[in-house]
Amino acid sequence: MKLWSKENSSTSALVEQFTVGRDKEFDLLLAKYDVQGSIAHVTMLGEVGLMTKEEADKAVAGLKEIAATIDHSQFTIDEGIEDVHSQVEFLLTQKVGDIGKKIHSGRSRNDQVAVDIKLYLRAEISNIKDEVKNLFDLLIKTGNEHKNTLLPGYTHLQIAMPSSVGLWLGAYAESLVDDLELLAAAYQVANKNPLGSGAGYGSSFPLNRKRTTELLQFGTLNWNSVYAQMSRGKTEKVTGIGMSSVAATLSKLAMDCCLYMNQNFGFISFPDELTTGSSIMPHKKNPDVFELIRAKCNRIQSIPNELTLLINNLPSGYHRDMQLTKEILFPSIEELKACLQLMQLMLSNMKVKENILTDEKYKYLFSVEAVNDLVNKGVPFREAYQQVGNSINKGEFEYDLQQLHHTHEGSIGNLCSEEITAEMNKVLAKF
Template sequence: FLRNEIQELVTEIKELFDLLISLSEKHKNTLLPGYTHLQLAMPSSFGLWFGAYAESLVDDIITLQSAYKITNKNPLGSAAGYGSSFPLNRKMTTELLGFSDLNYNVVYAQMGRGKTEKIVASAISNVASTIGKLSMDACLYLNQNFGFISFPEELTTGSSIMPHKKNPDVFELIRSRCNTLQAIPLEITLITTNLPSGYHRDLQLLKEKLFPAFNQLKNCLRMTHLMLSNIEVKDDLLKDEKYKYLFSVEEVNKLVLQGIPFRDAYKVIGQSIEKGEFTYYDQLHHTHEGSMGNLCNEEIQRLMNTEIQSFQFDVVNKKLERLIQ
């Protein structure tokens, strides 16, 4: 069950990843304010924003891969946790069912209950964290005081008394659901903490915590895909006068490249800001890897493809098909 659910999750994640990479390429030259401490910081771009979440999903896939390696071990034959006097061939069932290896020690095979679920839940939590943060960004960027993005009217909700409202309810619900998903590893930890080795009825409660999480996360991924498929981004955001100080670091860097020590350049630009004399040039030239002028989306795509191929789902699927025939 867990192997199959992880495979389905990987499929949904890859679809969202592909969309994010596509959006990153499409909007790579569309500038976006960058923030630290929720204060204006430096210029960014929609290419960077979409691409950042794409790369985050790569690391989430890696954690799912670790969870898959744990679940892809065969516990069959461990019985109640102490083995059996029947002359079983546990390696045969391992091969027939497409497991990568055995849980060799029968006591550990039983102890793996709770541990396996917690590892899988942690991987789910990582994906949920990425989607939740993206949802929060979307809610913020849709706010009229930001106005960076918009969605068709049918994907937002109105108000019973305020006719002007276009609320990001979908992203709000995704955000909330992703927060509850991130609580599951702790819930599992609290169920299994201080249990001695061997089987205990407490472990039955693991299913009601973990099993619904798969569909909940898949639904969040699908809804995020739907919303982003219809996103509209605003051009020329940084032409607005209120964003001019985003370019302060660019002006400092220009002075440094002219041979002025950084501290002195920082002071010069800082004083020009204080005196209301700050001027800037809004054409940016960033070339290093991962910057707005060099997104490295092909490299990120390569990382994702490599990680997904390492699951070797086809090996398991073929063995199960052969067993059923």
């Protein structure tokens, strides 16, 4: 069954298979939101007189029954039915008769799928936000617990200056704050109602778009009906940008963990059940989880570019190209949530080595400290730098770890965890 079918017309099976593609698979993710959009639309039709109140009430009751089947994972798209929109209308017509045939008044599948995707993305962005906040809280908590556990800091992968586990994890916590700024922007773009834009040029019916916006709890609506359709693809791309920012942070953190659990570093370790072994090397404890987080998140970072290539040269109006945004974006949403959850699992079971910097190979980490100590005693910086450099070249450099003293904001001795948490709370308020 196709909503656009006419008498004495048919479509080649090969063309139909090609054009439908993976739509049914992804339409199941949209079913809940398609029913929500239909309930709002039908309620509004009853209020503006395009359906009687009794008809609208019956249709809404039937739609709520369909929603219950979706909630209980009992909803499917039948063989021969084109998409989720057709399936919902078909089921409703079975329940309430010809009333079900009235619910498409003033709608096109174009604005149906547009509102479904906006509702879906709004919900999923919120779910990602919650997982990011959980990881943020864990990073802050673990960082504070290990704020006095020193680590070597690196530039050019050469030992540079003293750092700490608290400073390391706190850096990723603050990175997530900026990531959520982009995700919050995506949420605002998704939180606009396109319903009522029809095929992209509005309708001669007296639709009340402000009412459906209110019923669907959107923040506002896409006012211009042409732009409501143009927001397809753009909304997905903006969401992809926010997701790619989170993914970039996870990928970098995963890479750090791969390095730091390497035997040549040995800063952190994990239980056997969270690592994997080798088929021939019995000593191996491989960081497969971190490697896959890194790989999956690197792939997620390509999504804005994929979507750009898909929508870049399209003129205004609806185009079938938009169908492919779902297969680019939807699976990556699940992957990103899984990566966030697995990163939380790993870090909550991480064991940190103590007294790392007492190892002789890290003594030059404190060269800057020695220079600063001389400057504090009145020696000009360039002269102090030369003195310490000469002592290193002669093999005479020594430094007492107990002299380490950092106090400024965002340093080893002043992590500013409370301030970073306050910044996170500001961003969360934007959702």
